[in-house]
Amino acid sequence: xxxxxxxxxxxxxxxxxxxxxxxxxxxxxxxxxxxxxxxxxxxxxxxxxxxxxxxxxxxxxxxxxxxxxxxxxxxxxxxxxxxxxxxxxxxxxxxxxxxxxxxxxxxxxxxxxxxxxxxxxxxxxxxxxxxxxxxxxxxxxxxxxxxxxxxxxxxxxxxxxxxxxxxxxxxxxxxxxxxxxxxxxxxxxxxxxxxxxxxxxxxxxxxxxxxxxxxxxxxxxxxxxxxxxxxxxxxxxxxxxxxxxxxx
Numbered sequence: 003x004x005x006x007x008x009x010x011x012x013x014x015x016x017x018x019x020x021x022x023x024x025x026x027x028x029x030x031x032x033x034x035x036x037x038x039x040x041x042x043x044x045x046x047x048x049x050x051x052x053x054x055x056x057x058x059x060x061x062x063x064x065x066x067x068x069x070x071x072x073x074x075x076x077x078x079x080x081x082x083x084x085x086x087x088x089x090x091x092x093x094x095x096x097x098x099x100x101x102x103x104x105x106x107x108x109x110x111x112x113x114x115x116x117x118x119x120x121x122x123x124x125x126x127x128x129x130x131x132x133x134x135x136x137x138x139x140x141x142x143x144x145x146x147x148x149x150x151x152x153x154x155x156x157x158x159x160x161x162x163x164x165x166x167x168x169x170x171x172x173x174x175x176x177x178x179x180x181x182x183x184x185x186x187x188x189x190x191x192x193x194x195x196x197x198x199x200x201x202x203x204x205x206x207x208x209x210x211x212x213x214x215x216x217x218x219x220x221x222x223x224x225x226x227x228x229x230x231x232x233x234x235x236x237x238x239x240x241x242x243x244x245x246x247x248x249x250x
Contacts, residue, residue, distance in 0.1 A: 024064040025057065028079055032056035035083050039091075041212035052087045059086030104142050105236060107132055113240040122196050125233070143232035144225060191241040199234035202227060 036052040063079040111131040115123035129139035192203060198220070205216045217227040 024075075025060055028060055028076070029057075031076065031080060032060055032083055035080065036087065038210060038212070039084075039087055041214075047091070051090060055086045055090035056083040059083040062086070101142070101145055104132075105146050108139075108142065109236050109240045109243075112237055113244060116240070117244075123237075140229050143229040143236075146236070147228045147232040187242060187245060188238075190245055191238050194241050195234055195237060199230060199237065202230045203234055206231060 032053055033056075036049050036056055039052060040047065040049050059082040060079055063075070063082040066082075067075055067078050069075070108128060111128045112123045115127050115131060119127075125139060126136055129136050132139065134142070192200060195203070201220070202216060205211045205219055206213075211219065213227045213231070214224045217224045220227065222230075
């Protein structure tokens with residue numbers, strides 16, 4: 003038995019003391035996830051609110067975790083913690099409806115242009131299709147990233163959602179197959195992104211660099227990375243939809 007499972011087995015027997023110990027041991031995980039999310043959020047969001055929501059997710063994870071399912075507690079808890087924080091953020095969604103509409107319009111424009119041209123849609127082409135100046139288009143991308151988390155949970159899926167089957171319990175065999183299918187679908191879509199957008203996604207999600215650190219690697223400003231990230235997520239939305247339609 004791994005040290006992680008041993009600690010859990012010894013302490014998390016459904017007792018209040020065991021749950022307190024689990025929270026103390028993994029409080030740093032909650033803070034790390036909270037500060038990673040904060041790098042994408044406007045200043046009106048308080049990190050303390052995210053940490054509080056994350057602690058609730060950690061407590062739920064300590065009650066529901068089943069070590070016999072094979073996943074590490076850190077992995078399971080991380081999903082529940084992040085899900086709790088995202089739920090808290092969505093409760094106070096500050097993005098105006100007009101911004102949501104513009105993001106949908108950008109995604110549709112990208113699909114149309116790439117369907118017509120057979121290549122990646124360029125910023126100038128998307129802006130022209132939407133009758134926006136290039137600066138206005140980039141501002142929409144900036145606003146989309148600053149006012150609303152553009153995340154994998156927002157992408158269309160063959161199933162009901164990216165995290166279904168994970169938010170409440172460790173997935174069983176059927177849920178695992180659905181999750182694997184969704185991950186495969188997403189991986190296919192990411193592989194079709196332009197090189198710079200793929201690099202931003204890798205640095206941001208795999209290496210867990212924040213926007214400023216990603217900009218330093220790429221040699222561009224933080225605001226430009228913000229735009230590239232938004233562009234990548236919106237393009238992914240269009241690409242995933244295309245793949246789903248093609249597989250249907």
